[in-house]
Amino acid sequence: MESRYDHLQAEQEIYTLWEDAHAFAPSSDRAGGDTAQKSFSIIMPPPNANDPLHIGHAMFVSIEDALTRFHRMRGDNTVWIPGTDHAGIETQFVYEKKLKKQGKSRFDFDRQTLFNDIMAYVKENSDVAVNQIKKLGASADWSRFTFTLDPDVVEFVTGTFKRLAADNLVYRDLQLVNFCVNCGTSFSELEVNHIDQTSSLYYVRYRMADNPKEYITLATTRPEPIWADTHLAVHPDNKKTMHLIGKKVLNPLTDAEMEIIADDFVDPEFGTGIVKLTPAHDFNDFAAAKRHNLPIIIAVDRRGKMTDGAGKYAGMSSKAAREAVVADLQTKTSPEYPDGLIEKIDTNYQNRIGTCYRCGRVLEPLPLPQFFIKVNAEKKSLTQAALKVLDEGKTIVHGAGREKILRHWLENLQDWNISRQIVWGIRIPVWYEVSGHEEKITVSFITAQKELKQGVLAELLKEHSLEEIAAGLQQLFADNTVPYTISVEDPSEDQSASTNSNIKGAKNTNQTTKSKKLYLPETDTFDTWFSSAQWPVVTLKTNKPDDFSRFYPTTVMETGYDILPFWVMRMMIMGIYITGQTPFSEVYLHGLVRDAKGQKMSKSKGNVINPLEIVEKFGADALRMALVIRSTPGLDKSVGDQDFKAMRNFSNKIWNASRFIALQDENPSHEVATNQAETSELGTGSGDAVFMEKLATITAEITKNMLDRKIGLAADTLYNEFWHWFCDECIEQHKQGSISLKVLQEGLHAFLHMLHPFMPFVTEKIWQELRATDDSLPEQLITSSWPEA
RNA sequence: GAUCGAUUAGCUCAGUUGGUUAGAGCGCCACAUUGACAUUGUGGAGGCCAUAGGUUCGAGUCCUAUAUCGAUCACCA
Numbered sequence: 096m097e098s099r100y101d102h103l104q105a106e107q108e109i110y111t112l113w114e115d116a117h118a119f120a121p122s123s124d125r126a127g128g129d130t131a132q133k134s135f136s137i138i139m140p141p142p143n144a145n146d147p148l149h150i151g152h153a154m155f156v157s158i159e160d161a162l163t164r165f166h167r168m169r170g171d172n173t174v175w176i177p178g179t180d181h182a183g184i185e186t187q188f189v190y191e192k193k194l195k196k197q198g199k200s201r202f203d204f205d206r207q208t209l210f211n212d213i214m215a216y217v218k219e220n221s222d223v224a225v226n227q228i229k230k231l232g233a234s235a236d237w238s239r240f241t242f243t244l245d246p247d248v249v250e251f252v253t254g255t256f257k258r259l260a261a262d263n264l265v266y267r268d269l270q271l272v273n274f275c276v277n278c279g280t281s282f283s284e285l286e287v288n289h290i291d292q293t294s295s296l297y298y299v300r301y302r303m304a305d306n307p308k309e310y311i312t313l314a315t316t317r318p319e320p321i322w323a324d325t326h327l328a329v330h331p332d333n334k335k336t337m338h339l340i341g342k343k344v345l346n347p348l349t350d351a352e353m354e355i356i357a358d359d360f361v362d363p364e365f366g367t368g369i370v371k372l373t374p375a376h377d378f379n380d381f382a383a384a385k386r387h388n389l390p391i392i393i394a395v396d397r398r399g400k401m402t403d404g405a406g407k408y409a410g411m412s413s414k415a416a417r418e419a420v421v422a423d424l425q426t427k428t429s430p431e432y433p434d435g436l437i438e439k440i441d442t443n444y445q446n447r448i449g450t451c452y453r454c455g456r457v458l459e460p461l462p463l464p465q466f467f468i469k470v471n472a473e474k475k476s477l478t479q480a481a482l483k484v485l486d487e488g489k490t491i492v493h494g495a496g497r498e499k500i501l502r503h504w505l506e507n508l509q510d511w512n513i514s515r516q517i518v519w520g521i522r523i524p525v526w527y528e529v530s531g532h533e534e535k536i537t538v539s540f541i542t543a544q545k546e547l548k549q550g551v552l553a554e555l556l557k558e559h560s561l562e563e564i565a566a567g568l569q570q571l572f573a574d575n576t577v578p579y580t581i582s583v584e585d586p587s588e589d590q591s592a593s594t595n596s597n598i599k600g601a602k603n604t605n606q607t608t609k610s611k612k613l614y615l616p617e618t619d620t621f622d623t624w625f626s627s628a629q630w631p632v633v634t635l636k637t638n639k640p641d642d643f644s645r646f647y648p649t650t651v652m653e654t655g656y657d658i659l660p661f662w663v664m665r666m667m668i669m670g671i672y673i674t675g676q677t678p679f680s681e682v683y684l685h686g687l688v689r690d691a692k693g694q695k696m697s698k699s700k701g702n703v704i705n706p707l708e709i710v711e712k713f714g715a716d717a718l719r720m721a722l723v724i725r726s727t728p729g730l731d732k733s734v735g736d737q738d739f740k741a742m743r744n745f746s747n748k749i750w751n752a753s754r755f756i757a758l759q760d761e762n763p764s765h766e767v768a769t770n771q772a773e774t775s776e777l778g779t780g781s782g783d784a785v786f787m788e789k790l791a792t793i794t795a796e797i798t799k800n801m802l803d804r805k806i807g808l809a810a811d812t813l814y815n816e817f818w819h820w821f822c823d824e825c826i827e828q829h830k831q832g833s834i835s836l837k838v839l840q841e842g843l844h845a846f847l848h849m850l851h852p853f854m855p856f857v858t859e860k861i862w863q864e865l866r867a868t869d870d871s872l873p874e875q876l877i878t879s880s881w882p883e884a
Numbered sequence: 885g886a887u888c889g890a891u892u893a894g895c896u897c898a899g900u901u902g903g904u905u906a907g908a909g910c911g912c913c914a915c916a917u918u919g920a921c922a923u924u925g926u927g928g929a930g931g932c933c934a935u936a937g938g939u940u941c942g943a944g945u946c947c948u949a950u951a952u953c954g955a956u957c958a959c960c961a
Contacts, residue, residue, distance in 0.1 A: 446961095496888050497888080497889090724909085737909075741923095747923045748920095751921035811899090811907090
């Protein structure tokens with residue numbers, strides 16, 4: 096053995112050794128595997144398919160691999176299933192940036208072409224993440240690798256949608272949703288980023304209809320859609336304003352009459368106690384409008400421009416329209432209000448506003464017909480079922496009080512908008528009936544001459560055939576009233592062929608047809624989380640035939656606490672819905688990885704750690720150990736070069752202690768071999784007995800910590816006991832002659848086993864070295880047995 | 885406003901069901917070192933465990949309140 100451990104050389108060699116031995120496969124897959132044994136399973140959180148590795152990936156690999164290796168050594172039928180995620184909006188966003196550099200945009204393509212292009216792009220990059228995860232030493236079973244757009248995954252996910260629809264747990268409705276005019280899609284409530292900002296609060300005068308010389312004043316942050324407002328509201332019990340109920344005022348812009356209604360959502364204390372209702376663009380107003388059956392007039396379109404009804408403001412952006420509207424109101428004067436209809440502007444008004452988590456722009460609440468999952472149906476409440484699983488302890492959460500946060504989410508969850516107006520994803524398997532509804536469907540499509548056309552279908556059909564439109568279809572919006580059929584294939588076509596034979600990932604949509612079309616397809620795709628939510632079920636149902644019965648519910652779901660509501664909660668909801676059982680017995684939530692000073696990592700701060708550089712410089716073992724040691728579920732972990740260096744030194748310490756012991760064995764003439772203890776039987780000398788007893792205590796402690804998922808503590812204990820007890824005390828005592836070589840070897844073997852889950856490369860490399868002179872040892876450390884306490 | 889965390893050495897953090905003199909890494913000081921390891925060894929300095937109460941034979945650990953920091957949710961035009 097060399098005097099220094101060379102991680103660069105060893106890591107490559109050792110990983111290949113494991114792969115060649117199929118060491119990552121569950122024992123039930125191997126010949127003679129006992130399927131009756133206890134199983135242990137982890138589903139890897141699938142990284143974005145074309146995302147390069149970041150430190151968060153290294154964190155989950157370190158923890159999940161430690162657990163996987165521990166249970167594998169314990170003799171459990173162990174599997175860790177890897178995969179990658181198509182990451183709908185993220186990936187499309189990245190791809191669109193790329194298009195922009197080429198002077199193009201998503202509007203230059205029909206949806207099928209764009210989908211195929213993105214697929215090719217992702218395929219090109221998708222091996223990157225996988226190979227990087229391998230460099231970290233992940234003992235995941237790559238033969239079970241799954242991609243979220245694999246044909247069988249798509250089939251499964253669309254199947255779940257059909258089942259939800261059959262159970263009346265999915266519906267299409269016109270609802271106000273958060274829409275990003277830049278990204279061109281709506282989001283669910285979870286994806287909205289609320290940020291504090293300073294904005295202007297405009298106090299606008301509304302003239303009384305019966306006497307325009309009198310007016311009332313109310314405050315608004317959004318004057319630009321005033322032209323579309325038809326009603327004001329006051330609180331029914333507010334003494335100051337109750338006399339206004341039923342009265343009429345004039346719209347400041349259009350002079351149309353507006354009625355003042357009563358609704359108790361109005362806060363009498365805020366502003367003047369009077370609020371204007373803009374049902375199409377405010378969540379409270381939308382709800383009020385539904386209660387009072389008010390018209391919903393859309394003032395802002397999906398591009399963020401004023402709609403045609405805005406007259407002179409039509410086509411203006413919100414910001415430009417706001418300035419124009421305010422200017423116009425200020426010039427609308429009379430003797431009673433010489434400064435116009437704006438009483439004052441508070442430019443230092445603090446409020447919170449919803450922004451796009453992806454691009455950061457202000458989201459526009461828009462009424463759109465979308466598909467929703469009913470999460471709290473009376474008879475089949477998905478959220479209640481998840482809460483029950485928590486109550487019964489069938490899923491336990493490790494992570495600093497985060498179970499309470501999960502419960503809070505489950506108790507307050509709203510129906511889940513799963514429609515996304517993007518191409519990159521699984522198309523919602525729905526077709527809209529065209530005949531008789533041409534006026535209620537708007538489409539955009541690319542003509543055979545590569546021209547973009549958009550408009551109401553009825554108009555477009557005058558110049559284009561439905562076949563042409565279908566072939567070049569880019570996006571379709573159907574009114575809430577248009578009937579639809581849930582089906583992957585065009586329901587108007589002959590379906591004599593076996594139903595699902597054509598669902599093949601990339602080409603699952605928009606088949607061009609020969610026969611007369613009666614339907615056009617939905618162009619929206621599922622929220623990525625809708626498929627992710629089914630991940631533990633999907634990965635086990637689409638791989639080996641017995642996987643589901645063997646490994647479901649999975650043992651541990653390990654992921655970052657930041658995606659607790661997005662992913663963990665939804666996996667519980669969907670997993671329980673599909674299978675009737677929780678998808679995982681335990682949730683282990685790791686924290687954010689921060690820099691050495693405890694600062695959040697960000698590109699702008701320049702403190703981002705690239706895990707591959709650390710692997711190169713200090714070794715994967717050092718990186719893993721630094722991330723795991725003394726880490727606590729649910730709390731953030733800070734690391735820096737000093738930590739990686741310390742753990743690199745530790746791996747070298749392990750190497751050298753092993754080397755010393757190996758040298759004693761090879762070299763019995765060495766002076767220390769002449770000591771007395773050497774001649775005694777294993778563990779019978781007094782020093783030996785103390786040693787063995789302490790070793791047993793440590794082993795029991797580590798084992799318990801691992802089972803209790805206190806892996807940060809287990810790693811810390813191992814570090815201290817190995818270095819400061821085994822090396823500093825025991826090896827020195829051996830040199831003094833009070834501990835025999837035999838027990839020292841025994842101790843080394845135990846430590847190598849226990850260190851292996853954390854530092855797999857150096858321990859396996861040493862094992863192979865030891866085995867070179869002692870072939871009675873098990874062939875590989877990775878598949879050998881965890882020491883008995 | 886509500887909820888959930890955190891507060892321990894100069895810095896970053898562990899501390900298992902309450903149980904002797906509270907630990908690690910990094911940093912600091914002194915010394916050592918040709919035979920496992922300088923990616924080292926030995927020794928050392930450094931802590932009212934945020935504050936105030938309480939429970940207990942005993943509290944860093946359990947309870948209550950306060951303060952500070954952080955996260956999340958709700959926010960009203």
